[in-house]
Each structure stands twice: as C-alpha cells, then as structure tokens.
Amino acid sequence: MRYLIRRLGFFVLTLWAAMTLNFFIPRMMPGSPEQALRERFSKGGSVVTPEQLRTVLAEFGFDPGKNLMLQYLEYLKSMVTGHWGVSIGSSLGAPVTSLIGSALPWTLGLVGIATVLAFVLGTLIGTVAGWRRGGLIDGIVPPVFIVTSALPYFWVALLLISLFAIGSNPILPNDFNYDQGLTPGFSGEFIWSVVKHGILPASTILVTAVGGWILTMRNNMVTTLAEDYVRMARAKGIPGRKIMFGYAGRNAFLPNLSGFAMSLGFVISGTILVEYVFNYPGLGYMFYNATVSTDYPLLQALFLLVTLAVLICVLLCDFAVFLLDPRARTKG
Amino acid sequence: MSAVVAGASAPVATTTRRPRGGLFRAILRNRKAVVGAALLLLFILLAAFPGLFVPSAHHDPQAIGDLPLQHPSGSHWLGTTGLGQDVYAQLIYSTRESLVIAVVAGLGATILSVIIGVSAAYLGGFADDGLSMLTDIFLVLPTFPLIIVLATYAGKGNLTVIIIVLILTGWSYGARQMRAQALSLRNRDFLESARVRGERSSYIIVVEVLPTMISLIVANFLGAALYSVLTAAGLQFLGLGDPNSLSWGTMLYWAQNQGALVNGLPAWALSPGLAVALLGVSFALLNYAFDEISNPALRPVRRRRARSAS
Numbered sequence: 001m002r003y004l005i006r007r008l009g010f011f012v013l014t015l016w017a018a019m020t021l022n023f024f025i026p027r028m029m030p031g032s033p034e035q036a037l038r039e040r041f042s043k044g045g046s047v048v049t050p051e052q053l054r055t056v057l058a059e060f061g062f063d064p065g066k067n068l069m070l071q072y073l074e075y076l077k078s079m080v081t082g083h084w085g086v087s088i089g090s091s092l093g094a095p096v097t098s099l100i101g102s103a104l105p106w107t108l109g110l111v112g113i114a115t116v117l118a119f120v121l122g123t124l125i126g127t128v129a130g131w132r133r134g135g136l137i138d139g140i141v142p143p144v145f146i147v148t149s150a151l152p153y154f155w156v157a158l159l160l161i162s163l164f165a166i167g168s169n170p171i172l173p174n175d176f177n178y179d180q181g182l183t184p185g186f187s188g189e190f191i192w193s194v195v196k197h198g199i200l201p202a203s204t205i206l207v208t209a210v211g212g213w214i215l216t217m218r219n220n221m222v223t224t225l226a227e228d229y230v231r232m233a234r235a236k237g238i239p240g241r242k243i244m245f246g247y248a249g250r251n252a253f254l255p256n257l258s259g260f261a262m263s264l265g266f267v268i269s270g271t272i273l274v275e276y277v278f279n280y281p282g283l284g285y286m287f288y289n290a291t292v293s294t295d296y297p298l299l300q301a302l303f304l305l306v307t308l309a310v311l312i313c314v315l316l317c318d319f320a321v322f323l324l325d326p327r328a329r330t331k332g
Numbered sequence: 333m334s335a336v337v338a339g340a341s342a343p344v345a346t347t348t349r350r351p352r353g354g355l356f357r358a359i360l361r362n363r364k365a366v367v368g369a370a371l372l373l374l375f376i377l378l379a380a381f382p383g384l385f386v387p388s389a390h391h392d393p394q395a396i397g398d399l400p401l402q403h404p405s406g407s408h409w410l411g412t413t414g415l416g417q418d419v420y421a422q423l424i425y426s427t428r429e430s431l432v433i434a435v436v437a438g439l440g441a442t443i444l445s446v447i448i449g450v451s452a453a454y455l456g457g458f459a460d461d462g463l464s465m466l467t468d469i470f471l472v473l474p475t476f477p478l479i480i481v482l483a484t485y486a487g488k489g490n491l492t493v494i495i496i497v498l499i500l501t502g503w504s505y506g507a508r509q510m511r512a513q514a515l516s517l518r519n520r521d522f523l524e525s526a527r528v529r530g531e532r533s534s535y536i537i538v539v540e541v542l543p544t545m546i547s548l549i550v551a552n553f554l555g556a557a558l559y560s561v562l563t564a565a566g567l568q569f570l571g572l573g574d575p576n577s578l579s580w581g582t583m584l585y586w587a588q589n590q591g592a593l594v595n596g597l598p599a600w601a602l603s604p605g606l607a608v609a610l611l612g613v614s615f616a617l618l619n620y621a622f623d624e625i626s627n628p629a630l631r632p633v634r635r636r637r638a639r640s641a642s
Contacts, residue, residue: 013465013469018473146617147613150613153566154566154584155605158593162602166596273569287480288570291480291481310472314472
C-alpha cells in the first residue's frame with residue numbers, strides 16, 4: 001500500500017512541477033505576450049485599446065501590476081478547476097476547453113489505436129524473436145528495427161504520402177480526418193471515410209513505434225531466459241509455448257508496461273508532426289497551430305493536458321504492475 | 333520511485349575493467365558497429381569538407397537560380413527549390429549544422445546525466461532523493477511539447493536556444509542509468525581503498541568511478557545524439573528553427589511549405605528526411621552495438637543457444 005501512496009505522491013508532485021514550468025517559462029523568456037498580442041491585433045488591421053488588451057491578458061493570467069506569487073496561486077487554482085481561459089490565436093475568443101474538446105476524440109481514436117496496436121504487435125514479435133534466439137526471425141529483427149526506430153516520424157509520413165496519396169491515381173487521401181463534403185454521422189459512407197483518412201497517419205505511427213517495442217521485448221526475453229526458473233521449467237518438460245508466454249514472456253513483459261506508459265509521451269510528441277503533415281485536426285495539429293499564432297492560453301492548456309495524460313497512464317501502469325507482480329507488492 | 337523505468341533497458345554493470353584497446357577491437361568485431369561507424373564517418377567527412385562533394389557550380393547552396401522547381405537532372409542532381417536553389421548542394425552543406433546540433437546537444441545531455449546521476453548515487457541520502465525525484469519528473473514530462481513551448485516562448489530560430497532546450501529535456505533517461513551503475517560500483521573494493529587513502533570525493537569520482545563507466549557513457553551519448561537529431565529536425569520542420577539556416581530540418585520545412593510533394597518533386601521532400609534518418613540510424617546502430625558489447629548476454633549467438641531453444 002505504501003508503494004501506491006508513494007506513486008500517488010509522485011503523480012501530484014509532477015503535475016505541480018509541470019504547471020509551475022507552464023507558469024514561469026513565459027515569464028522568464030524574452031518578449032511578452034502583451035507585445036505578441038498587440039502585434040497580432042494590429043496585423044489584422046484593427047486598433048486595440050489598452051483596456052481590451054488588459055482584459056484579454058487578465059483572462060490569460062497576466063497582470064503586470066499584481067504580485068507574482070498571488071498570480072501564481074490564482075493560476076494554479078484556475079488550472080485545477082478547469083478555467084483555462086479563451087484562445088487568443090486564430091479562433092480568438094473561443095474557450096480553450098471547447099476547442100480541445102472538439103479535437104480530442106480524433107487524436108484519441110487515431111493515436112490510441114495505433115499506439116496500442118504497435119505495443120501489442122511489437123511485444124508479440126519481440127517475445128518470439130527473443131525465444132528463438134539466433135533463429136530466422138531473430139536474425140532479421142534487430143537490424144531492421146534498429147533502423148525503423150531511428151526514422152523520423154515526419155519522414156515516414158512524407159514517404160507514405162508520396163507512395164500512396166500523390167500521383168495520377170492516389171489510393172488514399174493525404175489530409176483531413178474525413179471527406180469535407182460529408183456530414184458527420186453514423187452512416188457507412190462517413191465511417192468509411194474516417195477510416196480511409198486514418199490509415200496513412202496510423203501506419204506512420206505504427207511503423208516508427210513498433211521497432212522500439214520489438215527490441216526492448218527481445219532484450220528482456222533474452223535476459224529472462226537466462227534465469228534459473230526458465231531452466232527448471234525446461235527440465236520439468238513443460239511445453240515450450242507455455243514457457244515462452246507463461247514463464248519468460250510474462251516476466252519479460254512487466255518492465256515494458258511502465259515503458260509503455262512513458263512512451264505515450266513520445267507518441268504524443270510524434271502526433272504533433274504526424275498530424276501536421278496530414279492536416280489531421282487533432283490535438284497535435286492544434287498544438288502546432290497554437291505555436292504559430294502564439295496562442296499562449298491554448299498552448300498552456302494543451303501542455304498541461306498532455307502531461308496529465310502521460311501521468312495518468314504512468315499511474316495506471318503502476319497499478320497494473322502492482323496487481324500483476326507480487327514482487328512489487330512485497331517490496332513496497 | 334524507481335518503478336518508473338525499472339529495467340526498461342536496465343544496463344548490466346560491467347564488472348571487469350577492460351584493457352585499453354579492447355573497446356576498439358570490440359567495435360571492429362561487431363557488424364552493426366562497423367556499419368554505424370562507417371555511416372558516421374561519411375557524415376563527418378561531409379560536414380568537414382562539403383565543397384568536395386558538390387560540383388563547383390553549386391558551391392553556394394543558397395544562391396537563387398533562375399530555374400525553380402526543377403526535376404532531378406544532370407545539372408541539378410536532386411532538382412531545385414522554389415527559389416531555384418540546388419537541392420543536392422543544400423543537402424550536403426546542411427550536414428554540418430545537423431551534425432553539430434546532434435553532437436553538441438548529445439554531449440551536453442550526457443554530461444548533465446553523468447553529473448546528476450553519479451552525484452545522486454555517490455552522495456546518497458537526502459541529496460539522492462532530491463536528484464532522483466528531479467530525474468523522474470523530467471523523465472515523464474512530455475519532451476517534444478515542452479520543447480515546442482520553450483522554443484516558441486524563447487523566440488523562434490535561435491540555434492543556441494534549440495540546443496539548450498534539447499540538453500534540458502534530454503538528460504533524464506541517462507541520469508537514471510548512470511545512477512544505477514554508479515550505485516552498483518559504490519561499495520567496490522577499489523573505491524574503498526581510494527577512500528582509505530584519503531582521496532577527495534571529486535578525485536574518486538573523476539579518476540576511479542568514471543573510467544569504469546565509459547561504455548555506458550558512450551552508449552548514452554549516442555542515444556542522446558539520436559534523440560537530438562530527430563527532435564531538432566522535427567522542430568525545424570515545424571518552422572521553429574531559423575528559416576534561413578542550412579540544415580535538413582529547414583530544408584524539409586521549405587519543401588513542405590512550397591508543396592514539394594504536390595508539385596511532383598519527391599526528391600526534394602524526401603532526401604533531407606533520408607539524411608536525418610541515416611544519421612539517426614548510424615547513432616542507433618552504434619548505440620545498439622555498444623549495448624551488446626557492454627552486455628554480453630545480448631550478443632548474437634548462433635549455434636549453441638539456437639539448438640537448446642528448440
């Protein structure tokens with residue numbers, strides 16, 4: 001139980017650290033949001049009064065006249081309670097929460113499915129490769145997947161586009177989440193369109209993410225297979241398949257679980273690039289747009305959300321390891 | 333706290349000190365290492381002497397020509413950009429900046445992880461708790477979004493900012509590994525004898541502890557360099573780099589910006605990415621080879637194990 005409480009403490013602490021970074025980074029850096037805002041507004045041709053500017057900035061939590069500590073506390077309170085302010089970017093005035101709400105499902109669907117698929121596939125292939133040490137699969141796996149795991153997301157995306165989406169008769173669409181002529185709904189046509197638009201971005205994530213899982217799982221397997229209990233299982237004449245999955249695989253898999261949670265952070269990093277290349281209107285693309293239009297409130301909220309997502313996954317995986325691994329229970 | 337990455341790829345401590353030259357010979361015997369080293373050497377050559385690899389007509393890769401958006405041909409091997417610049421020349425001349433980012437950021441991150449990881453292990457107690465906590469926090473913070481936030485606030489396009497940000501976000505994984513290995517070394521006899529001799533902690537760490545960790549440090553540097561190459565290219569691709577600089581990420585940015593793929597010029601859009609990928613592959617191959625060298629269990633075994641497994 002102490003183990004779980006410690007993990008919970010870590011969760012809160014890290015979240016606080018992320019929020020604090022979020023608050024202090026813009027205040028430490030050269031250039032002010034006030035400047036950025038004034039430039040933004042004047043670019044649009046409209047003249048902005050100092051009052052208007054101050055109102056918008058106050059929404060964002062910037063008030064030069066106020067004590068920094070007080071601002072910080074207020075900021076923490078509004079972050080926790082979900083008052084994330086309004087966008088000051090391309091969709092000026094829209095509440096950040098509703099913007100995020102509209103993009104979230106697309107990213108969750110696309111990235112969620114692709115990531116889980118990569119993890120499951122990679123773990124399976126890695127298990128078999130590590131088990132049949134020096135066999136055919138093991139001969140191919142390390143060199144090939146060392147290479148694929150070093151490929152840049154966006155390059156794989158560009159490659160797939162030029163192979164499948166460009167040319168005289170493109171097979172798959174290369175941007176947006178569905179045919180813009182369709183009205184969203186539970187029609188076969190619409191669902192098919194969503195699936196078609198998801199194939200290339202999902203493949204990009206799959207291709208670049210699967211290699212890491214295969215390699216770590218293979219290496220964990222190799223280390224686990226040298227353990228005494230595996231030798232004993234062999235001596236007892238337990239069938240190979242059972243040793244592979246039930247004895248070695250099961251134990252080699254546990255460290256990967258926490259790695260899986262952390263990798264979600266990297267996948268979200270990758271999504272920014274993938275969604276940017278494919279103009280896929282998810283959180284990653286929104287993140288990109290927020291940087292282009294220096295939309296500080298949106299940027300802050302997105303960073304907080306991404307951190308929160310990773311932390312929740314880490315916490316869930318800790319619980320899972322706690323349930324699956326008696327050793328973790330006794331240690332804590 | 334250790335559960336976060338416990339064993340994600342836990343390094344096995346090398347217990348014996350390697351004789352001088354052993355590491356070098358071990359690299360030569362490992363096929364992955366040889367391929368990786370050859371690739372890296374090629375990139376170093378390209379970065380040092382780009383002029384040697386480019387026809388003299390294109391020695392100024394930024395020169396604006398009068399033939400924009402050309403397909404690859406005899407005079408422009410990879411075609412031209414929207415401003416008529418020679419893509420091949422840009423590709424070769426970009427090697428330098430991309431390699432410098434990778435090496436400098438990789439070195440910086442490695443140095444930071446050694447300092448934090450080793451001092452956490454060596455100091456122990458309260459300092460260890462604090463440093464480990466810091467490491468864990470940086471480990472789970474989503475780095476790429478953080479980098480984007482930092483780069484946006486710090487003003488886009490500043491190379492120093494990009495490198496500092498890469499270092500700040502790239503050290504934590506290594507620090508955790510360094511701490512683990514330094515912990516396993518802490519109570520060894522040769523350190524004990526140094527302490528009895530009355531050596532200062534700083535002396536013991538630099539002269540006694542670090543040399544035994546060389547292969548882990550090198551592997552770490554390669555990992556950090558790989559991360560830096562990919563991340564920097566991604567940042568520049570998104571337009572958060574200096575748009576006038578010569579680097580692969582910036583080339584990709586312009587290619588995407590000017591619709592290279594839509595205009596039917598895949599060579600322009602794909603070649604800088606391929607260069608990033610190849611440099612990344614060379615770091616990854618070397619890194620993996622170093623893992624095999626420092627962890628004998630991972631080395632490819634052909635006959636003996638294969639028979640006993642079936």
